[in-house]
Amino acid sequence: MLAGQCCFKPATELYPGFAGTVAAVGALPSLAEGHRYSRTDRMAMAGARDAVADFDGPASDLRESGIVMASTVGGLSEIDAEISRGPAAWYRQGGLSRAASYPVSRVAASVAEHLGIEGPTCAVSVACASGAMAIALAANLLLDEAAPMVLAGGSDALCPFTLSGFNSLQALDPEPCRPFDQNRKGLNIGEGAAVLVLETLARATRRGARILAVLRGWAMTNDATHPTAPRKDGLGLACCIQRALEMAGCGIEDVGYVNAHGTGTPLNDIAETHAYESAFHGRSRPIPVSSTKSYFGHCLGAAGALEAAITITAMQTGALFPTLRLTDPIESSGIDWLRGELRRQPLPVAMSVSAGFGGSNAALVFGRSRA
């Protein structure tokens, strides 16, 4: 991303008749041989393993940790359409264990099994806002003292089910997407997983942990407007942003960067633009905004967690990632669309924003650690 490279490739093999652009993860490390885990499960397990690789605290803390994992696809990647012609026959052909990976709860349970975690474990499935909501709910678990640490994130695999669904909605751009561009045509589906380790600042400081960022505020709202389309004026998302800033104790001037949901669909991007104009109205300088889905596509349930990780990376490196292929941005006097060259500037506070089908919105406000 620092080099401005994106992960998109043309794809034709995902199902007959599909010709589009996707961002796929390569071969996954071999994990837990002898068990049947879906591709979504295995990406989640690999992400979680990496997230705790440097953990040097007491083993009991890891064992008692909580897990909140987001997914929309779950084990759908393992199930083919033939199941609808006769479930029992499909199961007899070896589909029984594949079908067992179908519920999204398996994603969280797989991480727990892989790392030997025995704390509170759940999966969140709130369409494309899932990953950010997983982090918000994990933070609530910490406030409730339900676990010493919580692993929070999301994972979703590419599969014909979702590609076909978005294709049927005519929401896909056959070319690499152009979020916030006036000539945007839709989104590209990606896949991936990201897992963050959350603990209270007091506890992390006490154990001398390397603190990557402080989650200062979070909020979740719903548009309650339409089953799929966002509220056109963006007020549901704007309310979410304002509540997250309120919890963070931040004003609109404090935020240096917004990692946007920015799918590249006509409806989402204009609604989101209105949300930023509303939420940051009165700010002395336009708010810097970019969509990093222009690098790796829309990873659905994993998107919010991946983009939270990228927001934290931006804060750590002072690198504000531009939206790729944004040549003719939506006109807005209140928004500083990041495009072209990578911008570098100190970033004490940044925000990651997600939204999804069903009207759900989530906003996370991160601050740099003082440590």
Add this chain to the structure above:
Amino acid sequence: MKTTLPVLTGIGSVTPYGLLAGLISAEPLEPSVITAWSTPGLRRAFLVETFRPASIVPGLKTRRLDRLSAWALVASSLALRDAGIDLSYMDRSRIAVFFATGFGCVELTAAFYQSAATNGWAGTDPITFPETLSNAPASHVALFHDLRGPNVTLSSKSFAAESALLQGASLLRLGQADLAIVLAGDTLTQAVYEWYEAAHLLAPACFSNGPTFSADGFIPSEGVVAMVLEPAGRQTARSYAALGAGRWAAGGDVQAGVRQLLGDVRPDFILCAGNGAPCASSPVSSSACTIAGETEVIPAQAVATGMGEAGALLHLLLALSKRPGQGPALLLGTSAHGGFAALRLELF
């Protein structure tokens, strides 16, 4: 009835017991014969009878929804009615919806697969696709009632409903919402039933008119239960119970975990929540009995056990409907896979 804890003020349910606001009869049910798809012989389950949602909630349009979304809409409406809540006087941006499910919108997922099998992946139905998402029922609840607060759908191996109840109560305690509607449910489809059967999880009573409690499996069930939670002191109507501390865990020592949760509190009742485990040998029963001592144990009922990880709200509803009395209680769920969920309650 003075408490500082979140309280349960409304219940709505769409279950094999019928469509009800408030408590239900709680008499043991017999499973029904499955007729929705052709079966190789007698197959039984606890089923929700077909009904017209608009006859219960005027103006409700559910033609394009699957049963799970329709039931969630009806159950949430009944729960709000039972709680005596007039939403027009509330800040709807501070009303949360938590929905717990094991399989989500599996009916329309099956329909989407059917369209792919028939027309190819390039010919699937755009109307159906968004309704396959697990959060569709909770979104429809928000849309119908204009609820603009947090809207969360979650799933947890064995403990989805308990998890939703705990996280909904947490949102109230943390001041992130003024009211929470917690729902839990699933629908039973051919694919799910045949998966249970192929995995040898079903009780003999699924295949004959035998006793419903068995050590050899469970009887699948379906439905949605909705519960309205309000912060302490806000409610003006009667409350069923106050929700105290709780926890759920994927593993560990059940008894040690529950004792840690209880501290010095000795519950008068333990309300058992079995989660798809064989009824008679459910680990919840043995754990509850060990923990109980002199405490009265309200056993799990087969109709709620059959709802698997989404069954705890029905377990709680059935236990409340039996009216064991007033005082401190513990809702306890355990799983054959390990782990537990426990919630301290004060019954009114």
